[in-house]
Amino acid sequence: MVTLAVAAVLLVAGLVVEWTIHSEPVALALFCGAILIGGVYPLRSAIRAVRHKRLTITVLLVVAAIGAIALGVIEEAAMLVVIFSLGEAMEAYATDKARGSISALMEIAPPTANRLNDDGATETVAVEELHPGDVVLVRPGERLPTDGAVIHGASWVDASPVTGESVPVEVTAGTEVFGGSLNGNGVLRIRVTKEYYDTVLARVIEQVEEAQANRSGAERFADKFGAVYTPAMFALAVAVALVLPLLGFEWREAIYRALVVLVVSCSCALIISVPVSVVTAIARGARDGILIKGGIYLERLADIKAVAFDKTGTLTRGRPDLAQVTPLDGISEDEALTLAAAVESESEHPIATAIVAGARDRALTIPAVQDARALPGAGMEATLDGRTLHIGRPTDEDRTDGTAGPALAHAEAEGCTAVVLRDDTRPLAVVAVADQLRPDAESTLAELRDLGVERVLMLTGDNATVARSTAQALGLDDYRAELLPEDKSAAIRELREKHGVIAMVGDGVNDAPAMANADLAIAMGAASTDVALETADVALLADELDRLPAAIRLSRRARKNIKINIALSLTVVAILIVAALAGWMSLTTGLLLNEGSAALIILNGLRMLRPGRGETRRAQVDFGTRQGSDLNSGRPCAPGSTTGGHSVAAGSSYDQREHGR
Incomplete structure (x- = not known):
């Protein structure tokens, strides 16, 4: 980007010198400087492609620029280098996956534990050194270092980052606990039941890594298209250079026409037709509190057939x-x-x-x-x-x-x-x-169905009674309860086979494996853990559930914009190639028409910066009033009922038969 910026400055300076003081030597020197500096990375990329026996659009660019230099049209060569390099950079930026690391997962469980020896003394050891049968001491406010069972003490433990339970649970002797959970106000002695690599949290980390690796092979649009288009255009240019002399044309004329074919076929409009729409759509989403981490995820948003929601903190307040x-x-x-x-x-x-x-x-x-x-x-x-x-x-x-x-x-x-x-x-x-x-949960689900989402379901670690009540209140198509993180992942894989492209919406560590295995991972931003945000392909930063339908509308509008851009650019390329073959235009004319079409593509793409229908709508929620005895006055607990104007979900995962209070 630095060399491209310098090259662009030199190109503009050369054009200003040429048009104002008409100093050809100075302008030529500036153009040459733009080619030498701006052409370094395109040349390296082209050499790598040729070594791997691939013909890319960058190779066409380099060949066209070298041909233009050989024919003495240095200004056009400089414009080729700068403008086409800019298009390639925009594409690379727009389709970068921007996937974060999963280091936040490792930080949930403490790196060390207080292990109790036979004499009652404690020693600090790395969690990897804990083995089944060891006893660890966990003080108030500390996180549990590993999975185990309480053998002494009583406290409440917040396991929501791991299990998704919406309410901290009372733990006493015999209660099973998970590493990464937060201890409350009691001192606990816990007997280790699993090796560190087999704990729930360790399996979460492993599954996220595997799912991200499996999804890292997505190719960019330009590579897919260029695999067929670029060799065809290069072959056409070579054919023009070789065949025209056999038909009586001079070699210089044949080569010149071949260069024009390369210039018009190596279309800047064609290169940026996708990324310009993607970049502007992502910018539009960011303005509305929707972070989309790449063009591939913008495209997947438009194809969603099913959406699976976590319950706690996603459909409910948590x-x-x-x-x-x-x-x-x-x-x-x-x-x-x-x-x-x-x-x-x-x-x-x-x-x-x-x-x-x-x-x-x-x-x-x-x-x-x-x-x-x-x-x-x-x-x-x-x-x-x-x-x-x-x-x-x-x-x-x-x-x-x-x-x-x-x-x-x-x-x-x-x-x-x-x-x-x-x-x-x-x-x-x-x-x-x-x-x-959440006040906007019901309206959001209705909007999703209006947008053609075929299945809306819930995956939760809460107990079956809670899950059933919430599902009935929201009119969900299906729900699955009492799921550990690995169970959610298995459910996502099964649901994908049944329903097609599926998105997972969550906010915690326990959702990370399922999010990573889904076709599209969506995090509720403000309430999400770091790992949920890092795993996510899309983050609803405004923490408003109705941003999800808005994101789908945005993606579908972007897809329509992309199709228009591609159709327009291919039409212009086809016309320009015919004109080039017929000799109806010069290299400069072809370049100007080419860039003119690019300007149209950019303007059409910039339309994405304007909000579309429904993309900035906020759910209108009537919270009612909180007046005196109206609040909690004997109303039922059923999800969707109102207590003092609040929509209430059966949201406690607190199983009092197991955990006491």
Whole structure:
């Protein structure tokens, strides 16, 4: 690019000198400088192509430039070098895959672990040195170094980067945990169950590497087209140079016509017909918060037949919110929520945070409690006005209770996570939390179907009840639940065979293998992990789901623009070649007409910078109002129902039968 820029400056300077002060020697020196500097890389590329027995458009360029120099038309030779090199550079830039490394994957799990020795002392070792049977110590706030099972301690663990679970889970002795998960506020001792290379996270890394390697062989458009077109044009030029003298033409005239054929066939318009549309379409997308990492992915967007979504953080917000309060035994809803929030106010658990936030949203005064303490695997307990209150995992007694039992069954059937508030004698309320659907999820899926996407489905690590509720709320065609990262990859491969070109939309490490195996990987930008963004071919940087239909519209408009450009450039080339064979134009005329057609192609491509229909539309979402008792006033937990104007998804992966609270 530096040599091309210098050559372009010399070419412009030569034209200015020639047109203003009419100094031919100075202009000629500047043109020669442009050829010598700007022709270095095209010449190297042409030599490499010839050594590999390939004829590329660059070879045509070099031959035409050398022929023009031999015939003494130095100015035209300089223009050839600069303009055609610029077109080649634009194409290379536009179709670069721009695939990032997967180093972020390696950084999720810590490089070292605190291994416990038989004498109880700890030693710091590399995670690669851990073997099944070893015991590691994980302190609060640390990431788990490897897969294993908890043998001592209790805490909550955020496994969302690995498993996709939307809510951190309580872990106690016997709970299986995964390397890369974030430990909460407890100290854990974990027995290693797998070698490092066989952990879930290690398999994620391996699958992403394999999928990226398998997809790295995509060829650029110019190479595919040039494999046939370039040798044909070169052969035509040679035939003109050899055959015309046999028909009575002078050798100089024959060679001159052959050079004209090379110049008009080595069309700048033909070279940039694709990249000019691609570059401008990518720029248009960037303005609208859509990052497309290359022309091949822009093209694939237009061909999508099926879209698979991750749930947590993609179709949903990825955090629990208060969904419903069901008061029992005669107390009011506000009183029940106040008591629940008071007990939970001393906890850092995400469910507790959701309950406290729900109380504050209703402007309830949360009283201070005494003797608050966490009960590992069971919830929180505190004293308020001399009364002992407990909130947490439903007990068998709660489930058989005549009032609490039906409320629990209803909440859990809808996919919510339910906890029970009780005192020493009886249950007082059932409180349910759930992950919320994105406000634009339903409208986005409707738009995708309007655009001709045949299948819309969901792949999630959440449990089957949650997945079913979310799928029903959104009207998805299919869903698969309780999937580990490798399961999602297998599902993508199976779905591709059934439905054709498939895109995977996700935001976390657990989505990376599936994204890498899909025909098109799409990341939700603002919420995505680094690895999801690096794996992605397209990133919705605005973190708005309705950008996906806009991206598909943009890609289809770009494809139409590309087809027009190609048709126009081929038509112009065909006309110019006929005129060149007939001797109706000079080398300069052919070059000017050639570049004139290139200007038309560029102008048509630049039309992509203007927004098309529906590409800048933002989903119009009515959030409703949050007024007093309307919020969380006994509404159902079902996805798509409203609580205080919020669309609620059954979004908790929190299986209280396994994990306690």
